[in-house]
Amino acid sequence: MTITELGAPPLRADWADEVRRLARERDAVVLAHNYQLPEIQDVAHHTGDSLALSRIAAAAEESTIVFCGVHFMAETAKILAPEKTVLIPDAAAGCSLADSITADQLREWKTEHPEAVVVSYVNTTAEVKAETDVCCTSSNAVEVVESIPADREVLFLPDQFLGAHVRRVTGRDNVHVWAGECHVHAGINGAELTARAAEDPEAELFIHPECGCATSALYLAGTGAVEPDRVRILSTGGMLDAARATRAKSVLVATEVGMLHQLRLAAPEVEFRAVNERASCRYMKMITPEKLLRALREGRDEVTVDPATAARGRAAVERMIAIGRPGGGE
Ligand code: 13P
Numbered sequence: 001m002t003i004t005e006l007g008a009p010p011l012r013a014d015w016a017d018e019v020r021r022l023a024r025e026r027d028a029v030v031l032a033h034n035y036q037l038p039e040i041q042d043v044a045h046h047t048g049d050s051l052a053l054s055r056i057a058a059a060a061e062e063s064t065i066v067f068c069g070v071h072f073m074a075e076t077a078k079i080l081a082p083e084k085t086v087l088i089p090d091a092a093a094g095c096s097l098a099d100s101i102t103a104d105q106l107r108e109w110k111t112e113h114p115e116a117v118v119v120s121y122v123n124t125t126a127e128v129k130a131e132t133d134v135c136c137t138s139s140n141a142v143e144v145v146e147s148i149p150a151d152r153e154v155l156f157l158p159d160q161f162l163g164a165h166v167r168r169v170t171g172r173d174n175v176h177v178w179a180g181e182c183h184v185h186a187g188i189n190g191a192e193l194t195a196r197a198a199e200d201p202e203a204e205l206f207i208h209p210e211c212g213c214a215t216s217a218l219y220l221a222g223t224g225a226v227e228p229d230r231v232r233i234l235s236t237g238g239m240l241d242a243a244r245a246t247r248a249k250s251v252l253v254a255t256e257v258g259m260l261h262q263l264r265l266a267a268p269e270v271e272f273r274a275v276n277e278r279a280s281c282r283y284m285k286m287i288t289p290e291k292l293l294r295a296l297r298e299g300r301d302e303v304t305v306d307p308a309t310a311a312r313g314r315a316a317v318e319r320m321i322a323i324g325r326p327g328g329g330e
């Protein structure tokens with residue numbers, strides 16, 4: 001049996017054993033985001049959403065973290081664990097959402113709202129985190145904003161769809177939202193969701209709050225076209241919890257298609273279908289089995305963050321880690 005990837009030679013059947021052996025030799029823990037290729041998810045020591053992986057990175061006992069995800073995630077691990085070596089199998093694995101705001105743009109926005117609390121989604125560069133008061137992920141964005149006194153203005157960045165979700169759930173109109181977006185999630189639109197939901201009236205809808213269709217899903221629920229309790233706005237980790245608990249026979253999934261692998265493992269009896277099968281993140285898919293092996297053999301690509309920048313961003317990331325943890329919220 002061989003493991004293959006598009007355009008690459010077949011990998012040896014003992015690839016996974018070799019990854020685990022090299023990881024032991026290097027004293028490394030391998031982390032994989034839920035959007036990684038299935039074989040990477042399967043070989044990793046831990047697979048999860050952004051928040052779960054940040055927590056694991058912060059608590060890891062190994063001296064090296066191999067982050068199978070995109071660059072800002074590996075940078076976040078380095079900010080939390082500066083004494084550890086952090087490797088990413090391909091340093092070019094970026095993120096269109098993280099690229100949608102620079103530190104200069106944020107500094108300028110702050111001068112327009114000098115009293116505001118800056119809340120940044122974890123999909124941001126280390127330089128942006130250094131200008132941030134508190135970071136959040138999709139699974140704790142609402143709790144993070146709710147932890148800020150109601151009369152304080154908030155600058156929420158960079159994702160406009162997650163920002164709209166936070167404004168809606170908290171009912172706060174003093175949350176200003178940056179107009180950034182992820183090209184993958186913005187491509188999952190309301191028209192496609194409406195068509196898929198009409199084709200399968202019994203299906204539940206799992207929607208990532210970064211999606212362009214999140215507003216449509218809530219609108220559909222509001223008009224009665226879809227029962228409100230069929231629509232769930234969830235982080236990737238939240239989708240897994242919901243998959244284990246659902247009694248639905250089929251679920252429509254609005255997020256990056258890598259998510260389907262963990263969902264099918266979590267609830268094999270449920271049929272999970274993508275709202276948009278083309279919603280694949282080319283950055284996430286830059287992490288291939290061969291590059292993971294190379295990372296472990298050659299110790300590359302190492303992720304570094306300027307110590308002063310890391311020190312300025314650390315408090316914001318640590319607040320994110322604390323909020324939304326069972327028993328650790330505010
Ligand atoms: P989660 O925080 O739900 O894992 O989503 C992260 C994300 O969108 C990475 O692209």
Ligand code: SF4
Binds near residue numbers: 094098123281283
């Ligand atoms: Fe960034 Fe979007 Fe890819 Fe996530 S799916 S890593 S937000 S480009």
